Amino acid sequence: MKKIHIIGLGLLGGSFALGAKKKLADLTITGYDANPQHQKDALTLEIISEAKETPDADTDLVILATPADTLGDLLLATLDQVGPNTLIFDVGSTKSKLTNLVAEHPKRAQYLAAHPIAGTEYSGPKAAFDDLLDRKVMIICELEKTDLHLKEKAYELFEALNLKLRFMDPEEHDRHLAFVSHLSHISSFMLGETVLQKMADEKNIFDMAGSGFASTVRLAKSSPAMWAPIFTENQENILSALDSYIANLSSFREKIAQKDKEGLFNEMDEINKIRDILDLEK
Structure with a gap:
């Protein structure tokens, strides 16, 4: 895995980036945040190396870490943008609406429904830190609907971050x-x-x-x-x-x-x- 793109550079998105950079060598992380100050802070703190709204065609993983009510439209738009070798996963706290929304999407197999049980009471890129996800539970929903080879990219990241995987039905x-x-x-x-x-x-x-x-x-x-x-x-x-x-x-x-x-x-x-x-x- 060489490239990760993160949309939403707050506590979770930023911590995924910092943890990945700490554990995985030769990794390029780009990202975007709708809040200009968050995006500026993410660059200053070296959470990302470059700010861009859309991922490169050869991006391995796209992580969606925006507020829950924005994830549906963002997921559909991102699925439409990415190439066949890119996997998308979100870190939202609700899963039923998202999995139902993409159930019939032609690129459904490029999406992994995920939710890390991790966080603090603080927010924004300045709250992010590299060990936030260490030994935390990562809930995966509808794993069988994600492409067998693409999900290995997520597994590589999850293993590097020392996440404990659990599998559940979205509802x-x-x-x-x-x-x-x-x-x-x-x-x-x-x-x-x-x-x-x-x-x-x-x-x-x-x-x-x-x-x-x-x-x-x-x-x-x-x-x-x-x-x-x-x-x-x-x-x-x-x-x-x-x-x-x-x-x-x-x-x-x-x-x-x-x-x-x-x-x-x-x-x-x-x-x-x-x-x-x-x-x-x-």
Whole structure:
């Protein structure tokens, strides 16, 4: 593999570039970002060697790392542009719409539906770093629909970055992500909003904010430009997750209202079992 082109030079796109440059020799990485400052920063930080809107004809891999609601049109346009030896993969948080969109495309075999479970609360090329993807999970959907020889180009990159591959159905992916990722971000944003509203009346509230608050609200520092499209693209699954979450909050509130100490203890004690599950996943 000699050439990679990245569209979207933020945290994920930039980190793919930096990680690839660190692990793969004689690699040329070009890229494009609709934000002129991001593109300038990517050049300054040597994330890319050249800024260009479209990939060269002999590009091995094109990585699409733009907001979720832009990926559909971008994927179709890029498939139409590339030659027969180029593989495209995206890193978006939703997969069903994309896989359905390209299901009948004549170049469907040149697309790999992928999603790295990696990120921080920061965004933009300045947030990118070469080890972001190290030992992270990369979810692959509909692997069987990607050309056998072209997918080896992606595998070469994934192996170099030390990614752990998992395979899922697109609908299953979107449903599960609504609970374990998207709902987490909504919870963090709403906790942040609730405290900010309280701060309007009580200026010293943040003096009492300890590590528990900081860790819980950390995700509220995430980019709205990234997350607003994810919430709307995965609307049906997120609404289902929110309904369950709100029902649980209402039930917990009722126990507090009734001073049901035993009920509160038993519920939290049961939830504590998540500790064992998370420890096994490490």
